[in-house]
Amino acid sequence: MASKLSDVSESIFTKMSRMADEVGAINLSQGFPDFEVSSELIGLVHHAMQQGFNQYAPSNGLPALREAIAETLQRDYKVPLEPDEVVVTSGATEALYATFTALIHSGDEVILFDPCYDSYDPVIRLNGGVPVHLQLKLPDFHIDWDEVESCISNKTKAIVINSPHNPTGSVLDEVDLKQLSNIAERYDLLVISDEVYHKIVFDRFIHHSVLAFEGLRNRSVAIFSFGKTFHATGWKVGYAVASSDISTEIQKVHQFLTFSVNTPLQHGLAAFLKHDHPQLGTFFQRKRDHFLSLMRNSKFEPVKGGGTYFQLLSYKEISDRDEADMADWLTKIHGVAAIPISAFYNGGEENSLLRFCFAKNDDTLAQAAEQLCKV
Ligand code: PMP
Ligand code: GLN
Numbered sequence: 001m002a003s004k005l006s007d008v009s010e011s012i013f014t015k016m017s018r019m020a021d022e023v024g025a026i027n028l029s030q031g032f033p034d035f036e037v038s039s040e041l042i043g044l045v046h047h048a049m050q051q052g053f054n055q056y057a058p059s060n061g062l063p064a065l066r067e068a069i070a071e072t073l074q075r076d077y078k079v080p081l082e083p084d085e086v087v088v089t090s091g092a093t094e095a096l097y098a099t100f101t102a103l104i105h106s107g108d109e110v111i112l113f114d115p116c117y118d119s120y121d122p123v124i125r126l127n128g129g130v131p132v133h134l135q136l137k138l139p140d141f142h143i144d145w146d147e148v149e150s151c152i153s154n155k156t157k158a159i160v161i162n163s164p165h166n167p168t169g170s171v172l173d174e175v176d177l178k179q180l181s182n183i184a185e186r187y188d189l190l191v192i193s194d195e196v197y198h199k200i201v202f203d204r205f206i207h208h209s210v211l212a213f214e215g216l217r218n219r220s221v222a223i224f225s226f227g228k229t230f231h232a233t234g235w236k237v238g239y240a241v242a243s244s245d246i247s248t249e250i251q252k253v254h255q256f257l258t259f260s261v262n263t264p265l266q267h268g269l270a271a272f273l274k275h276d277h278p279q280l281g282t283f284f285q286r287k288r289d290h291f292l293s294l295m296r297n298s299k300f301e302p303v304k305g306g307g308t309y310f311q312l313l314s315y316k317e318i319s320d321r322d323e324a325d326m327a328d329w330l331t332k333i334h335g336v337a338a339i340p341i342s343a344f345y346n347g348g349e350e351n352s353l354l355r356f357c358f359a360k361n362d363d364t365l366a367q368a369a370e371q372l373c374k375v
Helices: 012-023 039-050 063-077 091-103 120-126 145-150 174-186 244-257 263-273 280-294 323-334 362-373
Strands: 086-089 109-114 130-135 156-162 190-194 220-225 238-242 310-314 353-357
Touching: 012 323, 039 263, 063 086, 063 238, 063 263, 086 091, 086 244, 091 120, 091 190, 091 220, 091 238, 091 244, 109 120, 120 130, 145 174, 156 174, 174 190, 220 244, 238 244, 280 310, 280 362, 323 353, 323 362
Parallel strands: 109 130, 109 156, 156 190, 190 220
Antiparallel strands: 086 238, 220 238, 310 353
């Protein structure tokens, strides 16, 4: 059988989490919290199940949830937003799949920035699109907008951005969004904006959503995940937000992908969104600062980031192994699993960098740091 994804194998997240399990290593590789979801949220979902909300939800999402999402985004980004512009999906993964499938036609070129999240490239190709990989520029992983403009052809259909950025933690600023807006308007491009870490920004950094820029609002899809905002990656509930002509197309694909998303979870999330929530940025910044202070006496060198719950550490002073090798060795010999950044590059790239997830209890971080300080 001819494979449609002959170059794709098991995801690096699956591989490293399995390796961590097999050798009993502390798993700072795949991005998920090791602490609990709010018991209040679990109570709301439980209540919805007991109330009998256990059958199919409306395909594009429960009205109460789409309304609550629209209200929250309006408040956060100070833009008018209608519930009909929201499609509730099975995580951001499905939102990305439905968006690319709805918008990308055979032969369309889509600009991506490496290191990039693993699902973009294969999904674009499954839809007959052509990924055009540019690279974020070290040391701070910024976008070179002149280079972007020089790569635009008459086949270019869309640009994919991801801020705050997985795996590097870099954050696009207002000037970046304005440059993007200029380019997108000038060349009539769509923008797919993966904003799953929108609530997790630190220090002086601010998250700028494409939804808040006039030139981008009607040509962009913003993608979010409750997995990140409510520490519930296993629930797989996310959403795509776009002007109603674009979200209608996304919805058409979504109805044939999954039709609808888990009903009691949507009820619980809709009610929970109405409550006050602690600042996620403050919560995770404390964890990041704690992890980095524990690592101060190690030979690893942190790369400064502005958001997400990932920290890049350079091991240049420790080894000249390649990143995949280093991740294996660290997991098996020192009992801490991390993700090699080379896995996020089309065709690989070596910078002696590993990604560590600090969405963990303080005890887990302390144990991991103690082991890493011995390397
Ligand atoms: N985009 C990025 C940048 C991510 O890091 C993730 C998952 N961690 C996703 C999309 C997928 O999110 P979900 O788990 O909601 O499918
Ligand atoms: N997004 C998560 C990460 O970056 C992993 C998601 C997955 O396992 N597919 O670690």
